[in-house]
Amino acid sequence: MYAAEEEAVNLFLRYLREEKRVAERTAISYQSDLRRFADYCKAKDILQWTDVQASDVRQYIAARHKDRISSKTIRRDLAALRSFYRFLLKSNRVAVNPALHVKAPKAPKRLPKVLDVDQMAGILDAEAGSVLEIRDVAMFELFYSSGLRLSELVMLDDVDLDFAEGFLRVRFGKGGKQRRAPLGSKAAVAINTWLKVRPDFSTPALFISSAGRRLSQRTVQLRLNRWVAKLDFDEHVHPHMLRHSFASHLLESSQDIRAVQELLGHSSVATTQIYTHLDFQHLASVYDKAHPRSRKARESEEKSRE
Incomplete structure (x- = not known):
């Protein structure tokens, strides 16, 4: 991107540190997130922050998801972009926030740990x-x-x-x-x-x-x-x-x-219903250990022959 676009990022980071008083670790994370998005934009010949559309943000998020980046990290990517564009709006550098309505992929539900x-x-x-x-x-x-x-x-x-x-x-x-x-x-x-x-x-x-x-x-x-x-x-x-x-x-x-x-x-x-998934895990474990056509059962049988 052009020098003016780089300068906008630097002004945003100064705003975070001096006015918002965010932790230095947060500022560094936002800087990294924005530079990563800027590199993506350059590869797509998007050279100004005003040229970024909501569809570009969605494609970026989809690419991150395809690369198996965690949902938590992608949500932070979006948070950085939304915050940055709010700053640009406030300083009259852009007319819209293209990241405003873009949603991060849903995080997979974590199954609760249980004791047997x-x-x-x-x-x-x-x-x-x-x-x-x-x-x-x-x-x-x-x-x-x-x-x-x-x-x-x-x-x-x-x-x-x-x-x-x-x-x-x-x-x-x-x-x-x-x-x-x-x-x-x-x-x-x-x-x-x-x-x-x-x-x-x-x-x-x-x-x-x-x-x-x-x-x-x-x-x-x-x-x-x-x-x-x-x-x-x-x-x-x-x-x-x-x-x-x-x-x-x-x-x-x-x-x-x-x-x-x-x-x-x-x-x-x-x-x-989350507990039905736990129950299926138990059944799947029984299958893996006992069914003659399961991979784990075959491996166990082969080891016993050695």
Whole structure:
């Protein structure tokens, strides 16, 4: 591009640093993104910023996607272009922002990590060695038994549990929705064990600290980290993995996606369908290991002959 076009980029970078006060790392990233786009434009004989059309930006983004650049990086490319053209508009250097309505390719949905049944048993069946660990095991049992969100777990009160009916009431679900969730027998036993040793404070909260305060979400996370570290667990575990494992194991056994949707408190079955992909991964793994025509099964058989 011409010197005037280069100067526009330099002015934009100065504007970011001096007026917007962006981090130097961000300014350098934007500079790199804009130079890459400028090189693309030169190759297409587009020599002025005013000549860039929305179709040119779309083709550039498509080329980046074709080169298997991550969706996250492409979104940053677009952010740099939109910000740059907003600056050019503000300084009356261009009449339109060609990147304004261009969309980045959707990022592939990441499947939630789950623990298998044996891993869950390892976490839940370990013996507690203190009052706080008795509480923690009760929390983890309830998490997995009822498929709760972390926010729902910490907001439970004593009165929300119905041991006779085997249910609990979730009063603070997502979007303010209430629902009933199952209370498994092992969770009921673990909670009763906790209630027998729980410090005597006048608080309605089911799970409290040694000082009598309702536990925070962060505290539950830290306690889970401490528990799995004590067990020498070789995988990072976060609280929602227990909820994900509940959903995956239940769906794998029942094949009833509507029931799992209700138990999880999802407003749409589309949200629950991600667990069907997890189930298929399990089936695909079984196929790879067992089917005589699968590549992995053949490789295993060949190794056994060596």
